[in-house]
Amino acid sequence: MRHRLYYFLPDIESARRTLDDMLLHRIEQRHVRFMSGNTPLPPDMPEASFLLKTDVLHGAAAGMVVGALLGIAFGALLIVYYDLGEATVLVTTFIGIIFGGWASSMVAAAVPNTQLKAFYPALENGKILMIADVPARRVEEIENMLAERHPEMKFGGEEPHIPVFP
Structure with missing residues (x-):
């Protein structure tokens, strides 16, 4: 380390x-x-x-977490309302992780690194x-x-x- x-x-x-x-x-x-x-x-x-x-890494990590949670919730809704298989949750979670990480890293690319704010x-x-x-x-x-x-x-x-x- x-x-x-x-x-x-x-x-x-x-x-x-x-x-x-x-x-x-x-x-x-x-x-x-x-x-x-x-x-x-x-x-x-x-x-x-x-x-x-920039805050790209922090933004991507936060977006992946939020995307995973939303993917799990969306997958569960699809299972309940459309009677799809349990693999639906895995697929929607994976898509949520990818999309959430990408989208929030694009936003965070315009933000200065918050860890360096004091400097x-x-x-x-x-x-x-x-x-x-x-x-x-x-x-x-x-x-x-x-x-x-x-x-x-x-x-x-x-x-x-x-x-x-x-």
């Missing part, structure tokens, strides 16, 4: 130095991402992905947010290294239990 660490950096140069230090401490570049409010990031800096910037004021003030997914056993080591080498950084928080896959 990984822990997601959030740090605020004052400028692009500080972000570059921090990225270099993360790479030197064997944190792969795909596990370090940056977000800025109104300052565009240079092309050599790994920018946060669409999935991280938006600082981003709009010109700060750069570094998001690093660090192996759980190395969190303390990386935090100490960053505190020692980058006193200009401000710790933004930690989110435990990030899945290993990208």
Whole structure:
């Protein structure tokens, strides 16, 4: 498992130095991402992905749950009123999961990530947010290294239990 660490950096140069230090401490570049409010990031800096910037994943999960519940209810109604087989519930549930996930992820794609809501004021003030997914056993080591080498950084928080896959 990984822990997601959030740090605020004052400028692009500080972000570059921090990225270099993360790479030197064997944190792969795909596990370090940056977000800025109104300052565009240079092309050599790994920018946060669409999935991280928006609420697509949260929206899809919520839509799947609601779709499954509605699919079960609709399937039960079909069985009661039209005397269809019990497999009807499985089919309507599956269709509900697919449609609910798709529909709500389309809506959530237009919504900024609610988990990052607390960081938006600082981003709009010109700060750069570094998001690093660090192996759980190395969190303390990386935090100490960053505190020692980058006193200009401000710790933004930690989110435990990030899945290993990208």
